[in-house]
Amino acid sequence: MATTDISHVTVIGSGTMGAQIGMVSALSGYRTAIVDIAQDSLDRASEMLHTRMDRDVDKGRRTADDVRAAFDRLGFSLDRDTVVADTDFVIEAAIEDIEIKRSLFRDLDKVAPAHAILATNSSNIVSSSLADAVGRPDKVCNMHFFNPVLIMECVEVVPNEHTSQETVDTTVELARAFGKQPVLLKKEAPGFIANRLLNALRKEAVELYEDGVADFRDIDVAVKTALRHPMGPFELMDMTGIDVVYLIRMAEYAQTGDPASLPAQSVKDLYEKKQFGRKTGKGWYDYS
Ligand SMILES: NC(=O)c1ccc[n+]([C@@H]2O[C@H](COP(=O)([O-])OP(=O)(O)OC[C@H]3O[C@@H](n4cnc5c(N)ncnc54)[C@H](O)[C@@H]3O)[C@@H](O)[C@H]2O)c1
Structure with a gap:
């Protein structure tokens, strides 16, 4: 067809x-x-x-x-x-x-x-x-x-x-x-192209935050002003939906069985509090 x-x-x-x-x-x-x-x-x-x-x-x-x-x-x-x-x-x-x-x-x-x-x-x-x-x-x-x-x-x-x-x-x-x-794409690959690259950046960003290296807002500022991305990784998670980010990691874990695929603890915490980002008025940022 x-x-x-x-x-x-x-x-x-x-x-x-x-x-x-x-x-x-x-x-x-x-x-x-x-x-x-x-x-x-x-x-x-x-x-x-x-x-x-x-x-x-x-x-x-x-x-x-x-x-x-x-x-x-x-x-x-x-x-x-x-x-x-x-x-x-x-x-x-x-x-x-x-x-x-x-x-x-x-x-x-x-x-x-x-x-x-x-x-x-x-x-x-x-x-x-x-x-x-x-x-x-x-x-x-x-x-x-x-x-x-x-x-x-x-x-x-x-x-x-x-x-x-x-x-x-x-x-x-x-x-x-x-x-x-x-x-x-010529064949299947986890995350395809764009999300695979994005996941690498997001993983590092959340790790910097969880390790107490910087506040998530400052990490967003660095990504926007040093790398010239239009949005920071935390802002982007709020736009995508924390629930979607969480479920994507869980779906990847179901396929790989690799604990490295699991969502980060801070993402899991937001998910469990139903703070899904813009769609619920609160995620990493407060939109109320
Ligand atoms: N949100 C993103 O940024 C994004 C980007 C690319 C791809 N995706 C993919 O798109 C898909 C949808 O994501 P979303 O963000 O729109 O989710 P969403 O939660 O906003 O919407 C999902 C919708 O599916 C409906 N639904 C659930 N079960 C159904 C069924 N059996 N039949 C018909 N409808 C049903 C729900 O009622 C809901 O309205 C997912 O597979 C996700 O991986 C999401």
Whole structure:
């Protein structure tokens, strides 16, 4: 299947990533459905997207006509099976939990048309650990977006050993059709490219903090003013979500069994206190 054959895209999950991926798809001209198991999550996603699009129109970044047309193409649904039965490309962006994703892929495989590609936006769960749950392993890969999806250009496309060249080509082309910059990996690797580099920096930053070398705010300042990163690693964790950072480490630990993959103690503490960063008003920083 080529990108020209794609008319309907389904995004599973309406959280931080799924909502924005769905919007990008609709803005790019695809009939798009965002599916979730929680109505309140769909409502939050819709409200957030309308607010962001209104702001973009006010600032002259998009035209009101383009935004209206995109919302006409975009649907929000709890009825996954009906939506997926008529889709060409699924991007799974549900919670980072391998058992949930495996069960989702099993269900998607049963209802999606035979030609449909099933991609996961997972940051850490490689598609080879999902491919054996479906009868179409050649149509499974990682299509990894970055937060905030509406702005960040990079999309990593990661095939597993069963992924067909056609699936790779279509996914790369779709990323391009979304206005993104696809980066194709030749094989699976933990963290792919960008997060592997980011994890190395984050690990050192948290270690400096836990060792009492510096306050986390000062570490952020050093990264911004000496390395010229737009955000410090602690600010970025708050934006990504401490829960997501924590679950990504746990998912990596589940795959590697290496204690070095486990989340740092200070991240675990924030997670257990449900201080997830910007989304809860408090993480490393206080947003109240
Ligand atoms: N947050 C990031 O910066 C980021 C970046 C790249 C990739 N990712 C990946 O994207 C995925 C989603 O992350 P997020 O930050 O958007 O998470 P999130 O917690 O904001 O949203 C997850 C959503 O999935 C929904 N959900 C849970 N189980 C579901 C199911 N069975 N069917 C449908 N929906 C279900 C939840 O209700 C929730 O709305 C994860 O795999 C994560 O690794 C996240």
